[in-house]
Amino acid sequence: MVGEAQALPFIDRLGIEIGADRETAWDALLEVLARSLESRTSRKAARALGASELRASGPRPLSAGSTLPGFRVAAAEDQRRLTLDGSHRFARHEMVFELTDLGSGRTELAVITRAEFPGPIGTLYRTLVIGSGGHVIATRRLLAAVGREAENREASA
DSSP states (O other), X not given: OHHHHSOOOEEEEEEEEESSOHHHXXXXXXXXXXXXXXXXXXXXXXXXXXXXXXXXXXXXXXXXTOEETTEXXXXXXXXXXXXXXXXXXXXXXXXXXXXXXXXXXXXXXXXXXEEEOXXXXXXXXXXXXXXXXXXXHHHHHHHHHHHHHHHHHHHHO
16 A cells, blocks of 8 residues: 555545445445546556556456556455555545445445645646545546445335
């Protein structure tokens, strides 16, 4: 895991409440991440940034050792925590997805982002991605997609 030797600086924590149990939310998270990050656009972005992981590989559903463009699954813990890490020319990053059972068939899904942006170009990249609000927008869209997927699965069960 990127953050294991030395914790990366905290960026943010974003979360949503999902109207589905934790197991259903977990399955939806794995599906949405794979669908979103295995896209042609993600592969092109990973290549352009010089990411350490350029393609999807490893076990499906996602588990420790699986890769997605731009990320490696560092840990997948008991349908409660999924850790993605990665690096590219301008940053080292980690996203930790945490699922908390709220009872009554509801789950909180939160994502904690940590990253470092070395050097002047890293600082510029941070401004473009974090300072612009782009990271928050993309992360909220991802969380919302997981929520929709989980709730649709729950409704059809």
